[in-house]
Amino acid sequence: HQGEGDRWGRVEPALWGSMGAPGPTIQSLWPQAPIKESLISLSDEDTNKQAVESFRVLMQFMGDQPKPRGKNDLELLYELLKLCREENLRDEIYCQVIKQVTCHPQPEHCTRGWNLLSLLTGCFSPSATLMPYVIKFLQNSGSSQELARNSQEHLQRTVKYGGRQRLPSLGEIQAFLKGQGMRSLLIHLPGGVDYRTTIQTFTVAAEVVEELCRQMGITDPQEMQEFALFLIKKEGESLLVRPLLPHEYLNSVVEQDTSLHSRRLIWETPLHFDNPTYITTHYKQVLRDYLQGKLLVNPQADTQLARLAALQHLCPRQDMLNYLPKPLRGHVNIPIIKKLIDQELRQLQVYNSQEAQISFIEAVSQLPLFGYTVYVVLRVSQMALPGPSLLGLNHQHLIVMDPCSQKQCCSITLKDLHRLHLLSPLESEGPPGLELNYGSADNPQTIWFELLKAQELMHTIVFLTDRVGEGMKRGRGPSQVQV
Structure with missing residues (x-):
C-alpha cells in the first residue's frame, strides 16, 4: 500500500487481509517472537528502533514476553501511550496492537491487548490512510464484540472531538483496566439546583451539556450549543472560572478542588416554555442576574419594578425588599413600591407559580442587557x-x-x-x-x-x-x- 511518502512503503499484506483490506487470508497473525523491524516502512532509523522496542513493550504488557524487573503492567501500558504522542509512531503502534490481538491463542492476553486498543482509540486517531482499515477491523472483530464496540465508540469520539490532549492518569488507567472507568459527577444549576450524572473515561463537555438539555426537553442541536459547563477551580486566593469548550474531556479537567456549573450563555434561539424543567432553570438564571443588578432597570420605573416583584412573590414567598435588584434598593420609594405590588398581586392572583415564572422571563427579556x-x-x-x-x-x-x-x-x-x-x-x-x-x-x-x-x-x-x-x-x- 502506497501513501504518505515512504513510511507506507511496506505493510505486511497479511495484516491488511485481517483488517478487511485487499490481501491474502491467513490463520493467525499473532507472532511468538518480537519483530525485528517496524511493520510500516519508516525511513528514520531511530524511529524504526523505537517501533521495534514498542512491540517488545507491547508483548511484555500482554504477557507474551517476561516483564522487565521493576516494571508492572500499568507502567508498561503508560509507556506505550506516551510513545503514541509521536505522530510518526502512532500508526505503527496501531498496527502492532491489531497484529497482536488477531487470532491470539490466549484469551486473557488478548483481552489485555484489546484494553490497550480501547485506550488508544480514545486518545489518538490513526492517520487518514490507516483509518478505514482500523474501522473495518473493529467492525469485523466478532470474537471480541463488546471490546471492539467500545473501541469503535472511542474512535468515533476521538475523530469528532480530537482525543484527550492529556493522557489519563495512572490511577484512571488502573480503574479503566478493572472496568471501573465510570464516575459520578455533580453539576450545579442556577438557583441552587443540583444534577448528578455519570461520566466515563472519554466523556466530553458537549455530551453532558446535551444530556442536561434533554432533561429540559431541548432537542434542537443549535439550541444545545447555547449552553455551557463552567469550571470553577480555586487557585491560591482566587477562583478560576471558565466555560469548558465542547471538545474538552471532563476527566482531564475535573479534579478534587473543582466544581462544575451549567448555564445558558447564548440566547439566539427563541425561548419556548413547553417543559417544566426548562422553565424553572431559565427562571432561576434570569432571576439571579436581575437581582444582582446585571439587567438594567430604571429606578424611577416603579410600575415595572412592582410587577417583576409581584411575579416573584407568586413563586417562593419572601420579604418584598428581596424582590428588587440589590443596586436599586436604596434608590426607590419602598412604600410606593409595596402599594404597587399589592395592586399587581390582585391582578395576578389567577397565575400559578409556573405561569408567573414564564411572565417574569418574558418581562425581563425586554430589559437592555437581557441575553448578555x-x-x-x-x-x-x-x-x-x-x-x-x-x-x-x-x-x-x-x-x-x-x-x-x-x-x-x-x-x-x-x-x-x-x-x-x-x-x-x-x-x-x-x-x-x-x-x-x-x-x-x-x-x-x-x-x-x-x-x-x-x-x-x-x-x-x-x-x-x-x-x-x-x-x-x-x-x-x-x-x-x-x-
Whole structure:
C-alpha cells in the first residue's frame, strides 16, 4: 500500500487481509517472537528502533514476553501511550496492537491487548490512510464484540472531538483496566439546583451539556450549543472560572478542588416554555442576574419594578425588599413600591407559580442587557465614566453601558477581535485588566478593561468566538482569537 511518502512503503499484506483490506487470508497473525523491524516502512532509523522496542513493550504488557524487573503492567501500558504522542509512531503502534490481538491463542492476553486498543482509540486517531482499515477491523472483530464496540465508540469520539490532549492518569488507567472507568459527577444549576450524572473515561463537555438539555426537553442541536459547563477551580486566593469548550474531556479537567456549573450563555434561539424543567432553570438564571443588578432597570420605573416583584412573590414567598435588584434598593420609594405590588398581586392572583415564572422571563427579556453575560468594569481606557460600568457580552459583540444613564459607551464585534491579553494590576492589590486588539488592518484598535473577573471574561470570549467559528456555515464570523 502506497501513501504518505515512504513510511507506507511496506505493510505486511497479511495484516491488511485481517483488517478487511485487499490481501491474502491467513490463520493467525499473532507472532511468538518480537519483530525485528517496524511493520510500516519508516525511513528514520531511530524511529524504526523505537517501533521495534514498542512491540517488545507491547508483548511484555500482554504477557507474551517476561516483564522487565521493576516494571508492572500499568507502567508498561503508560509507556506505550506516551510513545503514541509521536505522530510518526502512532500508526505503527496501531498496527502492532491489531497484529497482536488477531487470532491470539490466549484469551486473557488478548483481552489485555484489546484494553490497550480501547485506550488508544480514545486518545489518538490513526492517520487518514490507516483509518478505514482500523474501522473495518473493529467492525469485523466478532470474537471480541463488546471490546471492539467500545473501541469503535472511542474512535468515533476521538475523530469528532480530537482525543484527550492529556493522557489519563495512572490511577484512571488502573480503574479503566478493572472496568471501573465510570464516575459520578455533580453539576450545579442556577438557583441552587443540583444534577448528578455519570461520566466515563472519554466523556466530553458537549455530551453532558446535551444530556442536561434533554432533561429540559431541548432537542434542537443549535439550541444545545447555547449552553455551557463552567469550571470553577480555586487557585491560591482566587477562583478560576471558565466555560469548558465542547471538545474538552471532563476527566482531564475535573479534579478534587473543582466544581462544575451549567448555564445558558447564548440566547439566539427563541425561548419556548413547553417543559417544566426548562422553565424553572431559565427562571432561576434570569432571576439571579436581575437581582444582582446585571439587567438594567430604571429606578424611577416603579410600575415595572412592582410587577417583576409581584411575579416573584407568586413563586417562593419572601420579604418584598428581596424582590428588587440589590443596586436599586436604596434608590426607590419602598412604600410606593409595596402599594404597587399589592395592586399587581390582585391582578395576578389567577397565575400559578409556573405561569408567573414564564411572565417574569418574558418581562425581563425586554430589559437592555437581557441575553448578555454581564461583568462590572471599574475602568475603561480612553473613557471617562462617572463610576463602575457594565460590560455585556453575547455571541455577537461586546458592549459597555453606563448603568446610571443606561447609555451605550462602546461596542466591539467579536468577529473583529484579533488578540486578547491579560494584564497585571495597575496598582498593588488592584484588579487585573484585559486588553483587546480588534479592528481592520487599516484601522487597528486597542482597548483595555479593568475588572475583577478579567480572566473569566477572557475565557468566555474565547468560548464564544469558538462557537462563532462553528457557526461559519450559517454565515457568521471567524474562529478563535489569539490569547
